[in-house]
Amino acid sequence: MRAKPLISSVILLGLIAAGYTAWWFYLAGRVRDGIADWVAQQRAEAALIEYRDLEISGFPLSLTASAADVSIRRADGLQWRGPSVIARARPWYPLDIGVELPGSHQAGLVQEGGEPTFAIDAPAGARGSVELEHSGAVRRMTADLGRSTVTLPDGQQASLGRAELAAAFPETPPADHTATALSIDARLTGVRPPPSVKTPLEGDIETAAVTARIKGALPDRLGRPAIAAWSESGGTIDVDSLTLNWGPLRIAGQGTLAFDGDLQPIGAISAAVEGVNPTMDSLATAGMVRPGDAAMAKMALTLLSRRSTPDNQPIVEASLTAQDGWLYFGPIRLLRIPRVSWE
Known part of the structure; x- marks a missing residue:
């Protein structure tokens, strides 16, 4: 049995x-x-x-x-x-x-x-x-x-x-430009720029990270016509978090990016920036900003600060704006943005 x-x-x-x-x-x-x-x-x-x-x-x-x-x-x-x-x-x-x-x-x-x-x-x-x-x-x-x-x-x-x-x-594709088509989380560490490129700061970029949402129907190709159609239909990139740590410079912010009619980047990031003074000095030393403009920028940006680091460096809260081929920090024009070629 x-x-x-x-x-x-x-x-x-x-x-x-x-x-x-x-x-x-x-x-x-x-x-x-x-x-x-x-x-x-x-x-x-x-x-x-x-x-x-x-x-x-x-x-x-x-x-x-x-x-x-x-x-x-x-x-x-x-x-x-x-x-x-x-x-x-x-x-x-x-x-x-x-x-x-x-x-x-x-x-x-x-x-x-x-x-x-x-x-x-x-x-x-x-x-x-x-x-x-x-x-x-x-x-x-x-x-x-x-x-x-x-x-x-x-x-x-x-x-x-x-x-x-x-x-x-998302579970369902976006019906219009207000809905999210793709969420991205990217983190780069130990970024070393090309040796021959003149950079505003010395050494490697310690961390560059972004969390963003691409809105509007995603283009099915990477060429100019598809990107233009996405942009013209209202497509944008919502940056939920942006972090950059490079030498004395510390940036944390969020904002929105898009393309203009010529498919060049435009937008604004509301950012809190530490290390403004040494960064402006480095820009001047690198010849990317005239010394007088750097000194004026340091004064103007210090006036915008409401907080400071433990070592009394100002923390400046202002917008990083990309417009007309230039990068602005608050009212100060910093750098020319390299042109994006879609050809």
């Missing part, structure tokens, strides 16, 4: 194991089909996607998709390539995916003539995650890059100690 419960347990465990195995292989097939459908959709939109050795593995505790020599080139100039891509999920919750990019990876935006306008090289790879809705739509994405090199439009290179990025999408 005692054998019957044991036999029943063995049969039950066998059924559970068979059901789980069937579930894993069903998910593996869905993953393979999903990748094929996505590639076909991108290729239909004139994207060139290449890869080899696509493999679905990890049974029984992981659902792992991997491919080698992956490269993507989109019609709008966005490119990315790397030696390997690995994505892992738990079979019992396949909507939360961890992504690894081992080896050296390169991404960038390339002009029609073939010259890169912006590129990033991560020699030690990166890692991140993707969270999906049950519908398959992306809910949230993250990326964590180690030390990397950024090539700017003029060919000069800056370096990053680390870059952490997160993007979240």
Whole structure:
């Protein structure tokens, strides 16, 4: 009589194991089909996607998709390539995916003539995650890059100690320009400007961080027509938090950014700024502001301050304004903003 419960347990465990195995292989097939459908959709939109050795593995505790020599080139100039891509999920919750990019990876935006306008090289790879809705739509994405090199439009290179990025999408796309289409949280540390660029402050930028919401229907391409259509329909970027720590300079603020009719940045950030006096001295030393203007600015900004740091440095609360190609701090014109080229 005692054998019957044991036999029943063995049969039950066998059924559970068979059901789980069937579930894993069903998910593996869905993953393979999903990748094929996505590639076909991108290729239909004139994207060139290449890869080899696509493999679905990890049974029984992981659902792992991997491919080698992956490269993507989109019609709008966005490119990315790397030696390997690995994505892992738990079979019992396949909507939360961890992504690894081992080896050296390169991404960038390339002009029609073939010259890169912006590129990033991560020699030690990166890692991140993707969270999906049950519908398959992306809910949230993250990326964590180690030390990397950024090539700017003029060919000069800056370096990053680390870059952490997160993007979240709403459940439903925005119906108009007042609704959020994308939330972004970005944090850069150890930013070293190009050696040949004259900067107002010495040393690396310790921290540059922003939390923002892009409002209005997102453009499906990065070219000028799509960005212009988004801007003309009322699209803006609400900056919920902006932080910059660079030498003696400390900035914390929030505000709104947009583009003017020529697609150049405009907007205003209400900011609390520490280190005004040494920063103005550095601007004057670097030849970016005339010494007399720097002295006047220090006096004017000190009058605007209502608080001070423990070492009696003024904390100035005023607007950082981008307008007509210039950056203003309160009533004082500081720096010319580099022109954005969309060609």
